[in-house]
Amino acid sequence: PEGGAALGRGFASCGALQRLELKLNNNELGEVGGAALAEGLEQCQKLLALDVGLRQTGIGDETGKALGRAVGACRGLTDLKLGLQSNEIGLWCAAALGRGIASCGAMQQLELGLFENKLGEVGGTALVEGLGQCQQLLALRLDLRWNDIGDDVKVQLHSQLEAMGLKEMHVTLY
Incomplete structure (x- = not known):
């Protein structure tokens, strides 16, 4: 946790x-470390490209x-590339990510x-709704x-992605 907090403080000064x-x-x-790190990243508002790998780090919704x-x-x-695999991320995180992604009107690659x-x-639906706002996504x-x-979300995702006219798409659902 201390390392994440230290990184967060460092990123907060990299506007x-x-x-x-x-x-x-x-x-x-x-x-705790993951949330502190992300709070520091929030201060980097001029980012054009962000690639964060937090696979198997014990992070969750906070x-x-x-x-x-x-x-x-x-x-x-x-x-934007977020590798959040094999953690404890639930619907609150998915909803927040959906809102965050929807705010990035210039997003081309995700x-x-x-x-x-x-x-x-519920989390899947929130994520799909956020993706639907990415009108520039290629x-x-x-x-x-x-x-x-669930199957309903998979159908919703399929319809949303089909309507977006992406040039490149790779989606994995089981």
């Missing part, structure tokens, strides 16, 4: 940062909500790795395996 790749996969960041706010604060993002979390139907990679989002 001019435009591109960031941060891979912290497979560590014990936890909910970190996810903070990440959603951070993404939403970076309205100029054109390229990659969301959310497999093996706990989104459920390419999408979305992995929602093992989230129990």
Whole structure:
């Protein structure tokens, strides 16, 4: 947790940062460290490209909500990659990410790795609604395996993506 807080404080002072790749996969960041890290990222409002890997770090909805706010604060993002696989992320995180993504009107490339979390139907619906607001989106990679989002959400996602006219799409659902 201390490392995440330290990184968050560091990022909070990098307001001019435009591109960031941060891979912290497979560590014990936890909910407190993850939320502190995301709160620091929220201050990097000039980001155009953000690639964050937090796979298997013990994060959950508090970190996810903070990440959603951070993404939403970076309205100029054109390229976003979030690797949040194998955590404890649920519907609140999905809703926050959906709102954050919807705020990024310039988004052209989006990659969301959310497999093996706990989104459920409500979280899946919130995420689909956020994706629907990305009118400039050209390419999408979305992995929602093992989230129990339900058949209705899968149909809703299919309809939404079909209507968006993406040039490149890779979606994995089980």
